[in-house]
Amino acid sequence: MTTTQERRLEDTVLGSAAGRFYRHQNFGTGLLGGVGLGFLLWLLGEYTVNNNPNYGTDMVVTLTMLGWVIGFNLGVGTFNAVLHWILGHDQTKEDELYAAGVGQGKSRYWKYCTDHKVVGTQYLILVFVLFFIGGTLAMMIRTQLLTPNSSFLSPQTYNAIVSIHGMTMIIATIIMVSGPFANFIMPIMIGAKDMAFPRLNAMSIWVIVSAVPPLMATFFVGGVNAGWTTYAPLSVQDGPAMVCFAFTIITFVVSVTVAGINTLITVLTMRAPGMTFSRMPVFVWASVIGGALGLYAMPAFLLDMTMMVSDHATGTSFFVSAQGGSGWLWENVFWIMGHPEVYVILIPPVGALMEVLSTFSRKPMFAYKMIIGAMIGIAGLSIMVWAHHMFTTGWAPDLAGPFMLTTELISIPTGIIFLCAIGTMWRGSNWVRLPMYFGFLFIWNFIVGGVTGIYLSDVPADDYFHGNMFVTAHFHYTLLGGAMIAATAGLCYWFPKVTGRMLDEKTGRAAFWLIAIGFQVTYLAQFYEGFKGMPRRVANYDPIFAPENVVSSIGAYVLMAGWIVLLYALVSSWRSGSIAPANPWSAKSLEWQTLTPVPLENFLEDVTVVNDPYGYGERAELQVHAVFGSTSDAHHGEGH
């Protein structure tokens, strides 16, 4: 309902003459800018550098991608604030409110909007799109592998699809929680009015949007044949598709870096009075640790990909052995990024899951400090384990022992978190709603993924398993069965707060069973393929592996059907589900104590935190997480 006061505010904001030119910018102008500048630089490349017989094409593609990324972001408004700042034109209050989306209805979701809740929602939609693309590619892979000598895809197309499936899913899983929920939910959880840098926040989403088309463009310029890890020298021998791939990563790194900095500074500087570190929800800690780990890992990704573009477009030889380079340089730098990145993916969803377990078990978080310590321990150890990915490459055999040890050590803090999850549920008044279903599934998947990881950390076992389907099954159990299922638990939990609607639980449970059963069938069969020695990344295989592949493909179809049913439940509930109350779960953390839909700056009154948010079943004074202003009214009382 529109109030008189709100109408007055909208009149002020929308009627202001300030910044009128910039108010026409949106996703469409971004596309125009990207295509326009990309085309101009392509033309420039064609007439200047394309005569180079060795690097001409790659140079032209580099220029085109550069044009696309810069043009898109110019068009959508990413650089407006910087340009204003340089020119000495500070934005007016009306401009800032306009940028925050006041009075623009749904069109603000297509704009460079600074409201953290809009940014979180934009991330959520982007994650859906990426998972849909990655999932479709996965179905193509499983269809190809349904029979031993299938001609559904050519080997080259198969390789290209495997590569882009992998990288699409890696990007999607990195942002699946740190994007939507660390943006939408986390600032509210700490009692902040917004993120520390709202414009950087909007930048992080639009920069990442501009990273997606180059990744899809790889299919049209020869495809990436080297897998998602794009090992050199294979990736150096790839065509210009590798340049597109590298541009995706470089752009992605910019986004993750600014998002990580924003998360850390928000938590460090914008907590409500009384929100001490020991009262912060576990999810906030997980977002901070994931963000910090991302800041450590992403520079390595940037270095590797910049060098790769350089090898392609200028003829340097970082990874070309014939000219002094080394594939080991690529692998080392890649995994210096790659293993911490696994925990950049995993820690935030686990933090989200712990919120779910505590809320639905109606119990305080079990061993809160141990959980935080374990997350920090995982983050610390994760930077010392990268070479376990290289046991079979012949690099530094003397270091295999130490890296095996550090890798096995990481199972200790991981086990602590697992035990704390069990401890939180143990003898609780478990309220088994849809988020808890996914919580239970996470527990099982994470056991299997974790235990099989220990096999791979062991050098002799890794010699056998490394190149085969065992590895594929293992990392799908950890990243899809672990992280993504935990993220889904978080999505079902926070769905009412994000959308203002209740999720259709019945359809959601049908989706859950399809996902749970389909997942086990798909990947347990792949473990069996691995035990039998079936190599991974092959388009055709020996008929002795046929039965397991049939089972795995059928499981994959069931799994995909489950995700589609869940997507249907999400979309239909979002459009026409029953209206959600402010606190449907009677939870205690701050996001549930404010209104739904959440006001522009989250709270109508000042917040003071007085206890941790897990005081379920404790004495009355410990059950109150926060108090609001001097005149706390009814809607703020829920869950206290």
Added chain:
Amino acid sequence: MSTTQEHDVTHEGGHHDTPEQRDRKELSALVLFIAGDAIFLILEILAWFYLRALDTQNGWRFSKATPANPATSGSNNPHTIVHEVAKVAPGWTIVIAALALIAGLAAWWAEGNARKGVAHAPILAAALVVALAAIGAQVYQFQILPFSTTDGTYASMFEFFMGSVLAHLFLVVVVLLGVWNRARKGMYNEVWYQIRLARVWTLWVAISGIFLAVTAIFFA
């Protein structure tokens, strides 16, 4: 879909922070950014030493000139010409690092003057000019290198270092251009913390440039 502004009529966008709060936030963010950049710098230097130590097929400073790059053409020309790649003379490398340092020190001086409430815009203009000169020197060094990008890994790494310095100097110029223009308009007469941010960033770029210069000069 959630309409977040429905209930809100009382708050005021991003206009809550005091200058002190903005200073604290933005300096903290810059420190984190520099920490990430430092990791990039360390990895760059490690890559230099790694490729130098490996010296794969004597490829660190011996170029095997072939008509086509085997990496992209797949050819393996039997008439390979091997020649030693000349080291880059340290002169311009030192000049560029020194110019970056002078720009950083000038920004520091400007910050001091802004704190005292005396003229600071001309000093920021000087810092900007020096940073532009550093960029000019870096571009010039590109043009006079005694090798091309295809001449082995020493050449590759050296040019990568130069590209890295150039990218950092570009950001220095953007920042100094902004603070100079705003200083010129008198926007830092009372609240000058952005000059401090410019100083911290410019000095960091100078320090990272010195690390790269030392590596390139003494460990070729």
